[in-house]
Amino acid sequence: MKRILVIDDEEWLREMIQLALRQKGYEVVEAENGAVGIEKARKILPDLILCDVNMEKVDGYRTLSSLRSEASTAAIPFILMTGLADNAGMRHGMELGADDYLPKPFTIDALYAAVEARLKKSQALRDEAEKKLADLRDNISMMLPHELRTPLNGILAYGEILAADAASLQPAEIAEMGQIIHESGKRLERLIENFLIYSQIELIGADPQRASALRKKQTAFPRKIVETRAALQAEATGRSADLKLDLSDKPVAISEDYLTKIADELIHNAFKFSKAGTPIQISLFPSELDLTLSIADHGRGLGTEHVRRVGAYMQFERKMHEQQGLGLGLVIAKRLTELHGGSLIIQSEQGVGTTVIVRLPLAMPA
Incomplete structure (x- = not known):
């Protein structure tokens, strides 16, 4: 049985919501204000929270912010109920992590629809x-x-x-x-x-x-990171003369640690799968919306099917070529890029070489 916490300072509305939801088979717990609601949420860890915006003591926004800041309650689906569903208020609620808005007054059918939609989405995320x-x-x-x-x-x-x-x-x-x-x-x-x-x-x-929180991180000087990691890997492989750099700078929406990881994995592969004496060309250049990192080698390359099947723990042509590791480097770079709202494209031809192109969104001005 799904448990729903209803937080509202109007007793008659809590009773109405409770009766309606219990008819659908839900267990309902009530809280008369935000402070009580926060404590009950911490204690019972409900499957869904319905919370009024305008309450004395602790309003809906503060309740939401408090629960989103704690690991145990951060992922609980949260629906704000308000009679003042203006755009600014809705935007503020969404920025704090609200999953949906239920404008007052609402019908029982609208209540059921909002609750069922949030619970289904939450279950889908858990299943995934x-x-x-x-x-x-x-x-x-x-x-x-x-x-x-x-x-x-x-x-x-x-x-x-x-x-x-x-x-x-x-x-x-x-x-x-x-x-x-x-x-x-x-x-x-x-x-x-x-x-x-x-x-x-x-x-x-x-x-x-x-x-969402991950995408708020920034790297002010990506050029320095790419230049440093490329030089270190070139030196480690004795191929400093093969390294060709063409780097520009602009703040990008990713943390320094994760940008370093992407650069490390892709540059490592470029040196690993190409021969000494062949160039490794690394470019970094901004456009209006994103920053593009391009890493090109003249190694053995990948076939079309191999590019399509880039996945976790997959190593290409292991029987033909000695490889080390789980083949995760490229996948990690791809997933990190996608998590930050960017894209990773592989252009490769067997016997010719590989170019990996990473596009990451530029950092928003403070």
Whole structure:
């Protein structure tokens, strides 16, 4: 049985709503003002909240803001009821996180329609989140054991040799084994980091409030981030001479951490899947509405079907080419871009190379 919390300082209206909703099989809890409503919401965690806007002590907007600021109540569907449904008030309520408005006076049919629509949407979001988690578990169960064991086996094997035979080994041999252990550890670190980030962004994508909050972050100087990450990866692969940069600057609507992650993954792939001596061209340029990041290599490229099937835990042509990791880098970049209202396009031709184009919305002026 779905539980609905009704917050209104007019007793007769609460009684009317309660009777109507109970006839439909809902459990109804009443609160006579916003302060009481907040406490009851925290305690019972209802499936839906109906709240009047104009109340003494704590009005509907403050009630909504308070509940949206707490993790346990932030995702509860919230309908504001008001006799003053002007555009400014409705916009303010939506900015605070209201799911719908129910103008007073309303009919019983309008009440039923609003409640049922919100509950259905909430259930659909929960089903989507559960499906994504189920898919994630299935993919992890197939791919993760192998991907974890590969670097872990290297660490354990060479660690065992060093522990048992250090006295008989030459310094060069010890150094070589130490380097292999270090590289295996970094590979394991990257794998775990990508797994955690992918899990996080899939959950954010299923929560409209969290996704909306994500888009309010900004990076004032994206050029510096792209330039720094490109230089570091070029140096790490010994290919600084292959790096070609053409970068402009404009504030963009994404956090520095997530922009860094997108740049890291795409630049990493460009160096990883192309040969030394071939150029990596990275461009950053603004238009009227967005900022475009373009990363082009002259590597082996992807076929049309491979581009279409970009998905989580998918590695392309694994039997033909040795690869490391879960193949999550491109997917993480794509999902992060989409969560911020942008787009990621892959242009690729086998044997010619790949260009990845990321468009992110510009930051709104403060």
